[in-house]
Amino acid sequence: MAIVNRTPDSFYDQGATYAEDAAVRRAHQVIAEGARIVDIGGVKAGPGPVVDIAEEIDRVVPTISAIHQQFPDVLISVDTWRAPVAEAAIKAGAGLVNDTWAGYDPELLEVAGQHRVGYVCSHTGGVVPRTRPHRVHFDDVVEDVIAETVSLAEKAISCGCPEELVLIDPTHDFGKNTFHGLELLRRVDEIVATGWPVLMALSNKDFIGETLDRAVGQRVWGTLAATAWATAHGVAAFRSHEVAETVDTIRMICAISGQIPPLNTVRGLA
Incomplete structure (x- = not known):
């Protein structure tokens, strides 16, 4: 899952893809590098200037529409916690709702279900x-994560989301410290x-820093080490800034474990 931020103040890229044309170019790049999902977000996750619903829609919808038209077979995700934004994004071509704030807007999951699109349970x-x-304190952070995400996943299915597009995300850094x-x-x-x-979503997070x-x-490098560990233990998808490096890391781990063959084998065989 490649990250494309339609924000001027992203913690990592500092607005590199805030402009519409820059965001679309970024989508072309990450798809060429191997991204299977392109995640479009219009609001910085951390504290910052207020972005109202109308502005968030204005940021993400044109980009989603353009990418969907140019790459109709690529799964587009909208990173939002607001139901009206998800509604507009789905109509523009999004097939996955990445709700990084764990159902804060209870209508968001209902929108995803009504449109039969995927949902990320955070x-x-x-x-x-x-x-x-x-x-923050948890008696057992892993038990808490499992209970909350699985409950959301079951609700997503009951609302109409396709089971194969319902994912659970432990959501590193959100409401958690580095030890968590x-x-x-x-x-x-x-x-x-x-x-x-x-x-x-491990990419360049504060817990790694x-x-x-x-x-x-x-x-x-810390991100890729964590990605390798998680891949080896069965994690299915990674939200990433460095797509090519992440794809290579995943591919290498899967080749070592025998899940996929090498891409180009000639040494010692000719």
Whole structure:
């Protein structure tokens, strides 16, 4: 899942794809690099200037429409917690709703179900959208994540979302600290064992930065290490800024485990 931010203040790219043409070019690039899903977001996840519903729609819908027209076979995801935005995005061509705020708007899941599109079930521990965690505590973060995401997944199916497009996301950094993020990876087998496909958004997150004491622009290697670990333990999808590097990491782990063959084998065979 490639990230395309229609925001001027993204923590990572600082508005590199805020302009419409830049966002579409980015979509072309990541699809060529191997992305199977393109995730379009119009509001920065963290604190920042208020973006109302109308402005969020104006940011994401033209991009979704353009990508859908040019790549009709690519699954487009809309990163939003608001039902009206999802409604407009789905009509423009989105086939997946990435609700990173765990059902904060209860009508969002209903919209996804009514339109028979996919839904990402997240975990935030009840945190309000666009706020940072503060002294959060879980008796068992993995149990809490499983309970909340599986409950949402079952609700998504009952609302009409296609089962093959319902994913659960432990949602690193959202309502969690670095120790929680590491434990989610350490015990990822338990999350995978739920039977729901697991999506992880690890890319350049703060828990990686704090673990390695690295600034935002220096977290790629930590991200890829976490991605390799999660791939080896059965995680199904990764939301990523560095698509080519992530695809290579996933492909290498899958080749080592025997799930896929090498792409080009000539050495010692001729």
